[in-house]
Amino acid sequence: MTIKSTTDLTCAIYQDALNIRKAVFVKEQHVPENLEIDANESKTIHFVKYIKQQPVGTARLLPCPDKNFNLIQRVAVMKAARHQHIGSELIKAIVHYHLAHYPDQALQLGAQEHAIEFYEALGFQVIADEPAYLDAGMRHREMRLIVK
Template identity: 30%
Template sequence: MLRFRQDVFIVEQQSPYPDLDGQDPFCRHLLVTDIMGRLVAYLRARGPNLETAAFIGRIVIARDWRGKGLGRQLVQAGLDFMDQTFPGQPIEIGAQEHLTDFYMGFGFVREGETYDDGGIPHVTMWRR
């Protein structure tokens, strides 16, 4: 799982920042594998706590699987999990700016200005 994320976020996207942020032990991890058992898609989700809102993040699709609708299915599965586990809670994502319209299709709304995350423009989005 960690290597899969690093292959995309650090190698492919050429981010100089480490993927590990200490949040993984507190998250639920949704993994999708192909028929050979290879990881092809991933996201992590965490419910709200005293310091932060619920969030979904580290959404990643293997290059060969992009453009086939898997991302839409993955995000919907993550949202379904959050809605069942934390009903009524707003959900935050830090979206790459070019994917804003994609996330708007799930009811997310952009809030705030564009910010840099590892050399890639991101925006904060909320689904309330």
């Protein structure tokens, strides 16, 4: 089991990330591909979890130098690989990377409402003064990592 990361949009790791996102967001959740693949692709660090060299999960980290936080986005796990802690391993790897490279910035994400408990178990809390919003037709809430 390995987690690899890249900023290179021409490499296999990025292609694996895209394939997972298309399977989960575009095919399963019916997110239009033009919303899923956005202008931030080249600005993010793409993480992919592999089991026996097969890509099974992905997420990306978007540095936001003009804000006081960075964003975790596009967290997705292939249907056949769910309920194996892959999502939490990806989030922990991103948190570790973030703390090593951006120690002075907070870490935030927009969680689909059904995933709030998952992120709470990893130390994130809903930002109380931020209302729920629709993203690609799905309700989301902003969450921020609480580092103890």
